[in-house]
Amino acid sequence: MPQMAPLNWLALYISTALLYILFNSLSYFESKYYPINSQTSNSKIMYNWKW
Template sequence: MPQMMPMNWVLMFLFFVMIFILFNIMNYFSVYKLPTTKSSVKTLTKTLSWKW
């Protein structure tokens, strides 16, 4: 049935677009980020003695 071919192409296109979107969403949200805490970041304060 050649008259049904455009419908199959559209369905196949939509199918691959949905897979592509799902793949990108899964990759975007699968990144696990550790929260940084204040105790792990140490700030070095250096005292300067001005001699003037």
């Protein structure tokens, strides 16, 4: 029935959008952040610029 075609497109759009949001949120929250502990952050780095 051609009258029901817009409902199928709407359902397809909603399911695709939900899948996209789900994939992006899982990808964002699944990543872990490991801070880098560097010893050079405490010491002062001197640059000798000669222009």
